[in-house]
Amino acid sequence: MTARSIRGTAAVALAGSLALTAAACSNPGSTEGSGGSKGPKESAVVGIAYEPETLSPLLGYGKDGNSKIFDGLLAFDADMKLQPALAAELPKISADGLTYTYEIRRGVKFSDGQPFGAKDVVYTYRTILDPKTNNASKTELDAVKEVKATGPDTVVFTLKYPYAPFAQRTVLPIAPEHVAGKQDPNTGAFSTEPIGTGPYTLTNWSKGEKLTFKANENYWGGPPRVKKFTMAIIKDDDTRATRLRSGDLDGAILPPNLAEGFKGDKHKKTYAAKTYDYRNVTLPTHNKVAGDTAIRRALDVAVDRRAMVDKILEGAGKPAYGPVPTDSEWFAKGTERTHDLEKAKQILDAAGWKAGKGGIREKDGVKAEFPLWYLSGDKLRQDHALAYASDAKKAGISIKTEAGTWEVIEPRMKTDAVLAGGGSPGDPDFDQYLLLQSALGGDGFNNMAWYDNKAVDKALDDARETNDKAKRKAAYDTVQRELVKNPGYTFLTHIDHLYVVDDDWDGLTTQVEPHDHGLASGPWWNVEKWIPKNLRKTEK
Template sequence: MRNNSRSSSVPRAAAAARSGRSLRPWAAVALTGALVASAAACSTPGGDKGAGKAADTAVVGIANEPETLSPLLGYGKDGNSKIFDGLLTHDAEMRLKPALAAELPKITNEGRTYTYTLRDGVRFSDGQPLTAKDVVFTYRTILDKNTNNASKAELDALQEVRAEGDRTVVFELKYPYAPFAERTVLPIAPEHIAGKQDVNSGDFGTKPIGTGPYILTDWRKGEKLTFKANPQYWGGEPAVKKFTMAIIKDDDVRATRLRSGDLDGAILPPNLAATFKGDQGRKTLAAKTYDYRTVTLPTENPVTGDTAVRKALDVAVDRQAMVDKILDGGGKAAYGPVPTDSPWFAKGTERVHDLEKAKKILDDAGWRPGADGIREKDGRRASFPLWYLTGDKLRQDHALAYASDAKKAGIEVKVQSGTWEVIEPRMKDDAVLAGGGSPADPDFDQYSLLHSSLAGDGFNNMARYSDPDVDKALVDGRQSGKPEERKAAYDTIQRKLAENPGYTFLTHIDHLYVIADRWEGLTTQVEPHDHGLASGPWWNVEDWAPKK
């Protein structure tokens, strides 16, 4: 547990070393125990060329920009927000540890009651004290039917949350949801500010107030977010006093800005990260991830909705070639949302690249090669469009490789790029080179990816996948408190995906970051798909200290 009364000049890294008990993600513990933009023109975010060289200032380049900074609408739900804190947070090994809570929760009532005691003396950046009412307000608001939070299904297990005095919060669950503690990394919003606004349209999403290590000072949409250190932060004032995240969607532009000195660090695809090898004063850090790339196969498209086409594509694709050539070995073949080195992976669901098998599947289903080699059935060509996000070189390379492999089997994949605004209306009928993945628990990603109730719900279940056995297994997996039952449920899901692959999973990708080697404390965590504000070496920028 951190010492709240220590001087703010004490490095937070030292405080982290004195942190209290930690709890490994349920995925590891239970199984071991039970089963063994382009940026706005090319302007420098910090102002002058070379900005960010001061030891107390850092400028980094990220690829994606949040739609909102309100945790009530989904921002920071997986932890690591710079503006807010959750009751719990993760350490470098992804173990849960106390944040706004003084200690890990007391779990009673056969896993249905979680009781948290708040850390004493925590204040929001406007000086107002944090109380249990703020925690209750946050969770109740997210679950309110009128709140536009697409992730509220993640709190399905929560029946009631209540305050008992100013420092105690009690969560009552409908069922013993094993990974519930992981859900309490969710950032806490101040009721005295957010509660006085319309949750969906108020300015809290652009002018947030939190308890975190940094305070937002400027947000220029499409260009940058700028933060300053919170001098009243309960964990001690960060040594990096000014922190800027430049929004640079294009990989090549991000690399150019890093090379010119405009940026101190950036996330880069493997081929661009390799160009910085040997650069003096910079280091490359790799983060293992659950981040996958997949092709959605919409059920309502007459070609991608055909089970034979799906199964043929699943074995026609050369996943290992993608790992070797696109990722330069920085990743692994993907056969579903769970990486092959995860304890949750269902062994035996690997699919071998077999072009002849793909052709036979199509032949047997009546898809015959036409004059140009593209197959046809009942007068319909085996052809469909595949969209990827403009400027994302990794998605582009995956899409082109997928199209090349598909063509060898007689399926035409027409690769196109666009913004999400262009792509989203087309997702019902057109394939998309999508991404996802969460290391916290299999429920976190798989339910929203596959459950039929979420088909067509924004970016949830983009393929509109529907399988009653998968739906049942998803519910069993989140509602059972027994490790062996959960493992069986997620094994079922992976085997069903092999039988009827509504997505073609391609690779799991390691994230690469190139960053100036000027600070102590540069590390990475096991990362989810969503990388940028919360991930990378800056996951703990509040703990960095200048090199001596």
């Protein structure tokens, strides 16, 4: 399977863009109740960095919730607690943890007017689990043995083992069988012409430019006040900030140094979101240098994570020692790695990597050097890559940084290092399994380093197959301690997301966010509940 992981760069985050041409430079807020209009502001244009590859839940879109075109059986609220969505209530779970029963909300319709029912839930999950469907995250549903409708409004999931976080996986969007079921899930038009039950419907997708949505006036949760919503994909951070300042955008995600420039603007507000989002460097097993355990261990202590947080993130984040943030209950205390250049040199000396010409180490005729790719236009990745290469050079390891698009980078991932990102809130299984399971090496953006550690594989499986929290904690502690012995990746920072938005609406909040930061995240995670401020004044 070659489908990209949801964690990948063209992640499932719902995005869109204004064209990066002169045609897109006009102020999108100048019409339809925004900009200079005296009426209620009913449209919003926000800028983000990534575009989805698909809008089909069958291929991974929206698996963490907040897809806007679709709904899941359950949804996360602002505090990341599960709430009923297409399900009428939270599931009934059997005592052995093997059966989950969902009662379906009645009277819900898809945006084409057709009724939603249990059959659509069954169709969605069965299609995702079909080996022929190119969904790179289907291993997150590995526990599902059977899904069936026991009536028009009841769905029962039977599991192979008591998978503790299963309910959290049922935020996955539901596709309509009467439309998607008539197409090939991998190649059908549904991936670009989606129909769902969500608060918005897609009106236009200009690939590489923009996705535009209109409010679903018949939405079961009530019609949104923001009637038109456009996501602008602007890959370059500086360009995104410029567009926001000029009025082309109503909001945008920005790196800390650019968000800082809007602090004095009384017409804009900055929203910070805590995240599980990390930046790391893949150290491919198939690279003679990056795959060497001593090189990996040396880099793990040569890197100055605190300096990256202070200088690159300007304090908006924290050091990362693995996929689990240090303030999580799942973090294994004692696995923090202190910046220690001398220790890095000692590790390399002991392994036979001796200083050679220009201070670059060599072993058996092989120089300690390898390339490191980062995404073009992504300032945070660029800054992380440059800092990492600088720290590595002090230890005698030469890293050449290269910028490229994912089309350029992806074919090189088996042997070249990549400044990557990942992270998923909630259960530790969600990110760690896709990141570290050896069987997923080379599966798109899953296990990009081709990491192969049998102790980690066993711990990941053990943690999946029990509901005993203490046993699960012990298993994930094992994973994190194995990453100290043989990193496979150098984890650098966990990043807080910063968003700058025009102060024209009430109701904006943020959630704890995944790596993915598009429509699924940011203050627009609940855009359907925004209220224009001038409208609130008239209502008072």
